[in-house]
Amino acid sequence: MSGDLRQPAHLTHPTDELSAAERRELIATMRPEDAAGVPELHEVGVPDELRELIEEAMGRYPQIRSASLPALWAVQRHYGWCSPQGIRQAAAVMGVTPAYLEALATFYDLYHTAPVGLHRVLVCHNISCWMNGGDELLRELCAAAGANPDEAGDHGASSADGEFFIQGFECLGACDLAPMASIDDRYYGPLDAADAVAAIEALRAGEQPVPEKALSRRPAAGGPEPDPDPRVAEAEASANPAGHGPRADGPTGDDSRGRGPHG
Amino acid sequence: MTREGEARMGETRLLFRHIDEPGLASIETYRRLGGYRALPRAVHDLESQELLEALEASGLRGRGGAGFSMGKKGSFLPRGEMEKYVCCNADESEPGAFKDRELMQKNPHQLIEGCAIAALAVGAAYVFIFIRGEYWEVADVLDRAVAEAYEAGYLGADVLDTGNRVELVVHRGAGAYICGEETGLLDSLEGKRGNPRLKPPFPAIQGLYGGPTLINNVETLSNVPHIVRNGAEWYKRFGTEQSPGTKVVSVSGCVRRPGNYEVELGVPSREIIFDLAGGPAKGRRVKAWFPGGSSAPVLTEAELDLPYSFEAMAEAGSMLGSGSIIIADDTVSIPKLALRTARFYHHESCGKCTPCREGTNWTAKMLERVTRGEATPMDLDIIASVQEKIIGHCLCVLGDSMAMPVGSMVSKFRAEFEEEIRAAASSASRPGAAGGGRPGELDHSGFDSPLTAEVEAV
Ligand SMILES: Cc1cc2nc3c(=O)[nH]c(=O)nc-3n(C[C@H](O)[C@H](O)[C@H](O)COP(=O)(O)O)c2cc1C
Ligand code: SF4
Numbered sequence: 001m002s003g004d005l006r007q008p009a010h011l012t013h014p015t016d017e018l019s020a021a022e023r024r025e026l027i028a029t030m031r032p033e034d035a036a037g038v039p040e041l042h043e044v045g046v047p048d049e050l051r052e053l054i055e056e057a058m059g060r061y062p063q064i065r066s067a068s069l070p071a072l073w074a075v076q077r078h079y080g081w082c083s084p085q086g087i088r089q090a091a092a093v094m095g096v097t098p099a100y101l102e103a104l105a106t107f108y109d110l111y112h113t114a115p116v117g118l119h120r121v122l123v124c125h126n127i128s129c130w131m132n133g134g135d136e137l138l139r140e141l142c143a144a145a146g147a148n149p150d151e152a153g154d155h156g157a158s159s160a161d162g163e164f165f166i167q168g169f170e171c172l173g174a175c176d177l178a179p180m181a182s183i184d185d186r187y188y189g190p191l192d193a194a195d196a197v198a199a200i201e202a203l204r205a206g207e208q209p210v211p212e213k214a215l216s217r218r219p220a221a222g223g224p225e226p227d228p229d230p231r232v233a234e235a236e237a238s239a240n241p242a243g244h245g246p247r248a249d250g251p252t253g254d255d256s257r258g259r260g261p262h263g
Numbered sequence: 264m265t266r267e268g269e270a271r272m273g274e275t276r277l278l279f280r281h282i283d284e285p286g287l288a289s290i291e292t293y294r295r296l297g298g299y300r301a302l303p304r305a306v307h308d309l310e311s312q313e314l315l316e317a318l319e320a321s322g323l324r325g326r327g328g329a330g331f332s333m334g335k336k337g338s339f340l341p342r343g344e345m346e347k348y349v350c351c352n353a354d355e356s357e358p359g360a361f362k363d364r365e366l367m368q369k370n371p372h373q374l375i376e377g378c379a380i381a382a383l384a385v386g387a388a389y390v391f392i393f394i395r396g397e398y399w400e401v402a403d404v405l406d407r408a409v410a411e412a413y414e415a416g417y418l419g420a421d422v423l424d425t426g427n428r429v430e431l432v433v434h435r436g437a438g439a440y441i442c443g444e445e446t447g448l449l450d451s452l453e454g455k456r457g458n459p460r461l462k463p464p465f466p467a468i469q470g471l472y473g474g475p476t477l478i479n480n481v482e483t484l485s486n487v488p489h490i491v492r493n494g495a496e497w498y499k500r501f502g503t504e505q506s507p508g509t510k511v512v513s514v515s516g517c518v519r520r521p522g523n524y525e526v527e528l529g530v531p532s533r534e535i536i537f538d539l540a541g542g543p544a545k546g547r548r549v550k551a552w553f554p555g556g557s558s559a560p561v562l563t564e565a566e567l568d569l570p571y572s573f574e575a576m577a578e579a580g581s582m583l584g585s586g587s588i589i590i591a592d593d594t595v596s597i598p599k600l601a602l603r604t605a606r607f608y609h610h611e612s613c614g615k616c617t618p619c620r621e622g623t624n625w626t627a628k629m630l631e632r633v634t635r636g637e638a639t640p641m642d643l644d645i646i647a648s649v650q651e652k653i654i655g656h657c658l659c660v661l662g663d664s665m666a667m668p669v670g671s672m673v674s675k676f677r678a679e680f681e682e683e684i685r686a687a688a689s690s691a692s693r694p695g696a697a698g699g700g701r702p703g704e705l706d707h708s709g710f711d712s713p714l715t716a717e718v719e720a721v
């Protein structure tokens with residue numbers, strides 16, 4: 001590729017899109033001493049709240065690097081995306097290179113390495129949702145929010161006003177709600193065209209979108225509790241012979257198998 | 264087969280017992296309904312060894328996909344003092360699966376109790392629940408429940424004043440199906456990209472941070488308190504000889520009442536699909552169904568009476584997998600279904616090994632050609648042969664997970680693929696349609712790749 005020779009290609013477009021020749025050229029210019037090292041804390045000015053979250057995560061694991069995903073979550077929650085600045089700050093707190101965290105941020109689908117709209121709407125386009133109108137739902141949400149549906153379906157797109165980010169996503173583990181969407185990390189479904197419009201309007205008004213379609217309100221599909229299976233009833237009865245409420249605390253309190261309690 | 268006299272119509276709720284009881288997610292209600300009575304028993308009544316024996320005797324098989332005996336896997340961990348770990352696989356990212364979500368959201372303490380018992384059984388001081396990042400609201404429920412369990416002394420430095428330490432950490436993933444693969448999960452938990460590892464060594468010997476690690480699915484671990492409380496013999500009264508217990512089955516797609524239903528293993532599949540989930544809409548028929556999530560080879564209408572068990576599904580050339588049934592009715596185009604399936608695996612392939620990285624990519628491209636009418640029936644042979652070359656040649660089974668269902672669709676519904684090619688081609692080659700794409704033309708959309716040539720040559 002010819003292009004503007006004064007500007008190296010990797011500075012003008014994403015490295016994923018470089019030609020083989022451009023790649024070779026880029027690699028030839030790389031020197032170990034140019035690699036960014038671990039940033040010093042005083043160089044990056046980490047906000048206290050962010051620093052606390054990351055340090056708390058580091059304390060939860062036997063090894064510090066396990067806190068990498070929690071650290072990136074903290075960055076994304078703080079800045080709205082995994083910004084280069086946020087990544088440098090997290091790297092400084094953790095004592096790793098920014099490249100280390102960048103390699104993770106680009107691997108995992110839920111991290112954004114570019115700024116995105118305020119409300120994140122992930123629309124499932126996998127098998128069960130597709131069979132139930134998931135593609136249409138994506139288009140309706142995009143129309144209501146003012147986002148480009150083709151881009152949204154591909155890699156996600158933000159609305160022109162910056163209020164929304166909409167992305168077609170793989171199975172979200174809620175095929176019982178098909179077609180469904182995750183809106184600001186909560187699940188809703190099944191959603192029809194009217195729900196799509198209502199959800200976007202509610203978000204604009206700062207309200208919870210379509211609360212009646214929230215996963216958290218959904219009862220088990222099998223309906224009200226059936227009579228227990230006789231074998232389950234038997235076990236429950238022998239665990240609780242006198243018909244009193246089961247003892248919750250005593251280590252020797254229940255003995256449904258007839259073994260003698262060991263003190 | 265389900266033992267005579269004990270098979271019941273409808274649901275058999277064991278893990279789902281009281282599932283919609285208000286407040287079940289709180290420790291108070293869980294205890295009122297008999298919860299946290301297995302953990303004291305595990306601590307006081309059983310030496311670690313016996314605990315594992317009971318789990319092995321129960322015949323409990325893993326509910327995450329492979330169906331391996333849980334007790335046996337636990338017994339592979341070396342004994343003695345060393346840093347060992349338990350990981351609960353709550354990544355649940357396979358299309359069609361959503362059972363772990365409901366189990367965790369509504370009854371988190373059942374899982375926590377199971378995790379704590381598993382940790383005692385293998386001598387691990389740390390449990391990590393790896394939950395997919397998309398389940399943020401469910402992870403919040405888990406976090407609250409874990410805090411309650413610490414407070415009550417079921418977790419922590421000194422579990423129930425016995426000197427046993429069990430720490431439990433809820434770890435949120437960030438969107439990658441491959442982290443459900445057990446070694447991908449371990450790498451991700453160590454703070455790396457979720458690339459699977461070469462096995463052996465198996466995680467039971469060398470897992471998290473290089474230490475012996477027991478990895479089990481949410482539903483597997485949720486069974487544990489029931490087995491410990493009521494005994495292996497009692498547990499084996501449910502299900503079939505080779506598949507004891509119940510199964511929470513996620514049913515979705517073209518059915519009237521999609522959702523999770525808990526049934527005894529071995530009930531006729533038709534009962535789950537029709538009696539419980541309501542079957543397809545009026546006037547529609549089941550055309551194809553995945554018995555075990557999108558990774559399972561599809562079955563047809565003629566196979567609806569198969570018992571729903573690990574062994575019956577394996578015999579039928581498919582698998583029970585995670586226990587998720589997806590129904591496609593007679594309005595669904597199988598080639599388009601195959602394309603959706605292939606695209607998913609292509610998107611999720613971690614790229615570490617060639618047959619999977621390239622095979623998923625080319626399968627998706629070839630299926631696109633089919634649906635655009637640019638393919639020939641011979642391309643179907645190429646698709647089939649690519650699937651054969653993927654199976655058994657990858658580092659983990661993600662590659663196979665695409666190759667098996669796609670291969671089964673092409674072989675069971677070949678006539679429909681050929682019809683799709685014809686129909687798409689005749690509409691695409693109408694005068695004025697750009698880039699006509701007649702059957703036989705191979706020079707479209709960058710498709711004349713070395714791979715095609717290579718596969719054709721074979
Ligand atoms: C690509 C891939 C994805 C997987 N995803 C999951 C998953 O989301 N949840 C799960 O429990 N097991 C999943 N598995 C299976 C795990 O590797 C492992 O077998 C399982 O967690 C073991 O637990 P079990 O014995 O209790 O079933 C996956 C396997 C593969 C190859
Ligand atoms: S089979 Fe696919 S997902 Fe698994 S290691 Fe290989 S490339 Fe990665």
Ligand code: FES
Nearest residue numbers: 124129171174175
């Ligand atoms: S297919 Fe949409 S949530 Fe599973």
